[in-house]
Amino acid sequence: AQSVSQHNHHVILSEAASLELGCNYSYGGTVNLFWYVQYPGQHLQLLLKYFSGDPLVKGIKGFEAEFIKSKFSFNLRKPSVQWSDTAEYFCAVNEHGSSNTGKLIFGQGTTLQVKP
Amino acid sequence: GAGVSQSPSNKVTEKGKDVELRCDPISGHTALYWYRQSLGQGLEFLIYFQGNSAPDKSGLPSDRFSAERTGGSVSTLTIQRTQQEDSAVYLCASSLAWNTGELFFGEGSRLTVL
Numbered sequence: 001a002q003s004v005s006q007h008n009h010h011v012i013l014s015e016a017a018s019l020e021l022g023c024n025y026s027y028g029g030t031v032n033l034f035w036y037v038q039y040p041g042q043h044l045q046l047l048l049k050y051f052s053g054d055p056l057v058k059g060i061k062g063f064e065a066e067f068i069k070s071k072f073s074f075n076l077r078k079p080s081v082q083w084s085d086t087a088e089y090f091c092a093v094n095e096h097g098s099s100n101t102g103k104l105i106f107g108q109g110t111t112l113q114v115k116p
Numbered sequence: 117g118a119g120v121s122q123s124p125s126n127k128v129t130e131k132g133k134d135v136e137l138r139c140d141p142i143s144g145h146t147a148l149y150w151y152r153q154s155l156g157q158g159l160e161f162l163i164y165f166q167g168n169s170a171p172d173k174s175g176l177p178s179d180r181f182s183a184e185r186t187g188g189s190v191s192t193l194t195i196q197r198t199q200q201e202d203s204a205v206y207l208c209a210s211s212l213a214w215n216t217g218e219l220f221f222g223e224g225s226r227l228t229v230l
Contacts, residue, residue: 006158009156032217034217036219043119043120043220043221043222043223044159044207044209044219044221045221046218046219049217049218051217090158090159092159092217094217102147102164102166102172102211102215103161103164103172103174104149104161104217104219105161106151106158106159106160106161107158108156108157108158109158109159
Protein backbone atom coordinates (compact mmCIF):
# COMPACT_ATOMS: atom_id res chain seq x y z
CA ALA A 1 0.00 0.00 0.00
CA GLN A 2 1.05 3.53 -0.69
CA SER A 3 2.58 5.33 2.28
CA VAL A 4 4.27 8.61 3.10
CA SER A 5 6.97 9.02 5.74
CA GLN A 6 8.05 12.24 7.36
CA HIS A 7 11.11 11.54 9.43
CA ASN A 8 11.19 14.71 11.49
CA HIS A 9 8.29 14.84 13.91
CA HIS A 10 9.28 17.99 15.76
CA VAL A 11 11.79 20.58 14.59
CA ILE A 12 12.89 23.61 16.55
CA LEU A 13 14.82 26.37 14.79
CA SER A 14 15.87 29.92 15.46
CA GLU A 15 14.78 32.66 13.10
CA ALA A 16 16.96 32.96 9.97
CA ALA A 17 18.03 29.32 10.18
CA SER A 18 17.63 27.15 7.12
CA LEU A 19 14.94 24.50 7.02
CA GLU A 20 14.72 21.11 5.38
CA LEU A 21 11.89 18.71 6.15
CA GLY A 22 12.15 15.20 4.82
CA CYS A 23 9.42 13.32 2.97
CA ASN A 24 9.65 9.88 1.40
CA TYR A 25 6.93 7.88 -0.28
CA SER A 26 6.60 4.22 -1.09
CA TYR A 27 4.68 4.13 -4.35
CA GLY A 28 6.69 3.02 -7.39
CA GLY A 29 4.51 4.49 -10.11
CA THR A 30 4.05 8.04 -11.29
CA VAL A 31 3.01 10.31 -8.45
CA ASN A 32 1.81 13.80 -7.73
CA LEU A 33 3.40 15.33 -4.64
CA PHE A 34 2.22 18.02 -2.26
CA TRP A 35 3.10 19.90 0.88
CA TYR A 36 0.31 21.24 3.05
CA VAL A 37 0.67 23.55 6.05
CA GLN A 38 -1.51 24.11 9.09
CA TYR A 39 -0.79 27.32 10.97
CA PRO A 40 -1.97 27.47 14.60
CA GLY A 41 -5.72 27.81 14.72
CA GLN A 42 -6.13 27.71 10.94
CA HIS A 43 -7.20 25.25 8.27
CA LEU A 44 -4.83 23.04 6.39
CA GLN A 45 -3.80 24.78 3.18
CA LEU A 46 -1.73 23.91 0.14
CA LEU A 47 1.87 25.13 0.24
CA LEU A 48 3.13 23.74 -3.06
CA LYS A 49 2.64 20.86 -5.48
CA TYR A 50 4.52 18.86 -8.09
CA PHE A 51 2.83 17.17 -11.01
CA SER A 52 5.50 17.08 -13.72
CA GLY A 53 8.29 19.10 -15.29
CA ASP A 54 10.97 20.92 -13.29
CA PRO A 55 11.56 18.84 -10.15
CA LEU A 56 12.31 21.99 -8.15
CA VAL A 57 8.98 23.50 -7.21
CA LYS A 58 8.48 26.90 -5.64
CA GLY A 59 5.53 27.63 -3.40
CA ILE A 60 4.18 30.41 -1.27
CA LYS A 61 6.15 32.28 1.41
CA GLY A 62 9.57 31.36 0.03
CA PHE A 63 9.18 27.60 0.38
CA GLU A 64 10.45 25.20 -2.25
CA ALA A 65 10.61 21.43 -2.62
CA GLU A 66 12.68 19.13 -4.76
CA PHE A 67 11.40 15.89 -6.25
CA ILE A 68 14.15 13.28 -6.46
CA LYS A 69 12.63 10.28 -8.20
CA SER A 70 15.54 7.94 -7.53
CA LYS A 71 15.22 8.58 -3.79
CA PHE A 72 11.40 8.63 -3.70
CA SER A 73 11.74 11.94 -1.89
CA PHE A 74 10.10 15.34 -1.91
CA ASN A 75 11.87 17.40 0.75
CA LEU A 76 10.66 20.84 1.73
CA ARG A 77 13.17 23.65 2.11
CA LYS A 78 13.35 27.29 3.07
CA PRO A 79 16.63 29.23 3.23
CA SER A 80 15.68 31.44 6.16
CA VAL A 81 12.71 30.73 8.43
CA GLN A 82 10.63 33.30 10.23
CA TRP A 83 8.68 33.06 13.46
CA SER A 84 5.48 33.10 11.38
CA ASP A 85 6.52 29.79 9.79
CA THR A 86 5.68 28.03 13.06
CA ALA A 87 3.14 25.45 11.95
CA GLU A 88 2.57 21.79 11.21
CA TYR A 89 3.69 20.61 7.79
CA PHE A 90 2.27 17.62 5.95
CA CYS A 91 3.63 15.87 2.89
CA ALA A 92 1.06 14.15 0.66
CA VAL A 93 1.06 11.89 -2.39
CA ASN A 94 -1.41 10.59 -4.90
CA GLU A 95 -1.05 8.26 -7.86
CA HIS A 96 -0.94 10.02 -11.20
CA GLY A 97 -3.33 8.91 -13.90
CA SER A 98 -5.00 6.00 -12.19
CA SER A 99 -8.33 5.36 -10.54
CA ASN A 100 -6.61 6.23 -7.26
CA THR A 101 -5.56 9.71 -8.35
CA GLY A 102 -8.23 11.31 -6.22
CA LYS A 103 -7.02 9.63 -3.06
CA LEU A 104 -4.47 11.85 -1.36
CA ILE A 105 -2.34 10.09 1.25
CA PHE A 106 -0.71 12.21 3.95
CA GLY A 107 2.35 11.72 6.11
CA GLN A 108 2.32 11.97 9.89
CA GLY A 109 3.22 15.64 9.87
CA THR A 110 6.17 17.65 11.18
CA THR A 111 5.70 20.33 13.79
CA LEU A 112 8.01 23.27 13.18
CA GLN A 113 8.65 25.68 16.01
CA VAL A 114 10.61 28.82 15.15
CA LYS A 115 12.04 30.73 18.06
CA PRO A 116 12.21 34.52 17.68
CA GLY B 117 -20.44 29.46 1.36
CA ALA B 118 -16.91 30.74 1.00
CA GLY B 119 -15.25 27.72 2.52
CA VAL B 120 -15.84 24.16 3.66
CA SER B 121 -18.18 24.15 6.61
CA GLN B 122 -18.27 21.39 9.21
CA SER B 123 -20.59 20.80 12.13
CA PRO B 124 -20.52 20.32 14.99
CA SER B 125 -17.14 21.83 15.75
CA ASN B 126 -17.04 19.90 19.00
CA LYS B 127 -18.88 16.76 20.02
CA VAL B 128 -18.60 14.91 23.32
CA THR B 129 -20.39 11.60 23.48
CA GLU B 130 -20.56 8.49 25.58
CA LYS B 131 -19.10 5.21 24.49
CA GLY B 132 -21.66 3.21 22.52
CA LYS B 133 -23.63 6.16 21.18
CA ASP B 134 -23.94 7.00 17.50
CA VAL B 135 -22.68 10.32 16.12
CA GLU B 136 -23.20 12.17 12.87
CA LEU B 137 -20.73 14.71 11.51
CA ARG B 138 -21.73 17.02 8.70
CA CYS B 139 -19.72 18.60 5.90
CA ASP B 140 -20.88 21.29 3.50
CA PRO B 141 -18.28 21.60 0.71
CA ILE B 142 -17.44 24.61 -1.41
CA SER B 143 -20.10 25.14 -4.04
CA GLY B 144 -19.13 23.59 -7.35
CA HIS B 145 -16.51 21.25 -5.90
CA THR B 146 -17.14 17.78 -7.20
CA ALA B 147 -14.74 15.87 -4.95
CA LEU B 148 -15.25 15.49 -1.20
CA TYR B 149 -12.95 13.80 1.30
CA TRP B 150 -13.06 12.75 4.93
CA TYR B 151 -9.88 12.40 6.96
CA ARG B 152 -9.23 11.68 10.62
CA GLN B 153 -6.47 13.52 12.49
CA SER B 154 -5.18 12.04 15.71
CA LEU B 155 -2.28 13.29 17.77
CA GLY B 156 0.96 11.95 16.31
CA GLN B 157 -0.87 10.01 13.60
CA GLY B 158 -1.10 12.57 10.84
CA LEU B 159 -4.09 12.59 8.55
CA GLU B 160 -5.72 9.23 8.03
CA PHE B 161 -7.72 8.89 4.82
CA LEU B 162 -11.26 7.64 5.44
CA ILE B 163 -13.42 8.04 2.34
CA TYR B 164 -13.58 10.00 -0.90
CA PHE B 165 -16.51 10.93 -3.13
CA GLN B 166 -16.20 12.06 -6.73
CA GLY B 167 -19.34 13.22 -8.48
CA ASN B 168 -21.78 10.39 -9.00
CA SER B 169 -19.13 7.66 -8.92
CA ALA B 170 -19.08 5.03 -6.22
CA PRO B 171 -17.10 6.37 -3.25
CA ASP B 172 -13.66 5.06 -2.35
CA LYS B 173 -14.31 3.64 1.12
CA SER B 174 -10.96 1.93 1.46
CA GLY B 175 -9.90 3.99 4.47
CA LEU B 176 -12.89 3.39 6.72
CA PRO B 177 -11.47 1.63 9.81
CA SER B 178 -14.47 -0.58 10.55
CA ASP B 179 -18.07 -1.20 9.55
CA ARG B 180 -19.15 1.15 12.33
CA PHE B 181 -18.10 3.98 10.03
CA SER B 182 -20.16 5.06 7.05
CA ALA B 183 -20.62 8.18 4.97
CA GLU B 184 -23.01 9.43 2.40
CA ARG B 185 -23.14 12.41 0.12
CA THR B 186 -26.56 13.62 -0.85
CA GLY B 187 -27.21 15.38 -4.13
CA GLY B 188 -23.51 15.66 -4.81
CA SER B 189 -23.12 18.26 -2.10
CA VAL B 190 -23.49 17.85 1.66
CA SER B 191 -21.90 14.81 3.24
CA THR B 192 -22.55 13.08 6.56
CA LEU B 193 -20.06 10.82 8.31
CA THR B 194 -21.75 8.46 10.75
CA ILE B 195 -19.98 6.54 13.48
CA GLN B 196 -22.09 3.90 15.17
CA ARG B 197 -21.48 2.51 18.66
CA THR B 198 -18.60 4.91 19.27
CA GLN B 199 -15.47 3.70 21.02
CA GLN B 200 -12.83 5.71 22.87
CA GLU B 201 -10.34 5.12 20.07
CA ASP B 202 -12.68 7.02 17.74
CA SER B 203 -11.75 10.24 19.55
CA ALA B 204 -10.05 12.48 17.00
CA VAL B 205 -10.57 15.51 14.79
CA TYR B 206 -12.54 14.59 11.70
CA LEU B 207 -11.62 16.76 8.74
CA CYS B 208 -13.62 17.27 5.60
CA ALA B 209 -12.13 18.66 2.41
CA SER B 210 -13.41 19.40 -1.03
CA SER B 211 -11.75 19.85 -4.38
CA LEU B 212 -12.78 21.35 -7.68
CA ALA B 213 -11.94 18.14 -9.47
CA TRP B 214 -10.76 14.72 -8.46
CA ASN B 215 -7.29 15.01 -9.94
CA THR B 216 -6.07 18.46 -8.90
CA GLY B 217 -4.75 17.47 -5.50
CA GLU B 218 -5.64 20.88 -4.15
CA LEU B 219 -7.93 20.17 -1.25
CA PHE B 220 -9.72 22.87 0.70
CA PHE B 221 -10.20 21.81 4.28
CA GLY B 222 -12.79 22.69 6.86
CA GLU B 223 -11.98 23.45 10.47
CA GLY B 224 -12.82 19.93 11.54
CA SER B 225 -15.13 18.31 14.05
CA ARG B 226 -13.44 17.33 17.29
CA LEU B 227 -14.99 14.14 18.64
CA THR B 228 -14.39 13.04 22.21
CA VAL B 229 -15.75 9.68 23.29
CA LEU B 230 -15.92 9.25 27.06
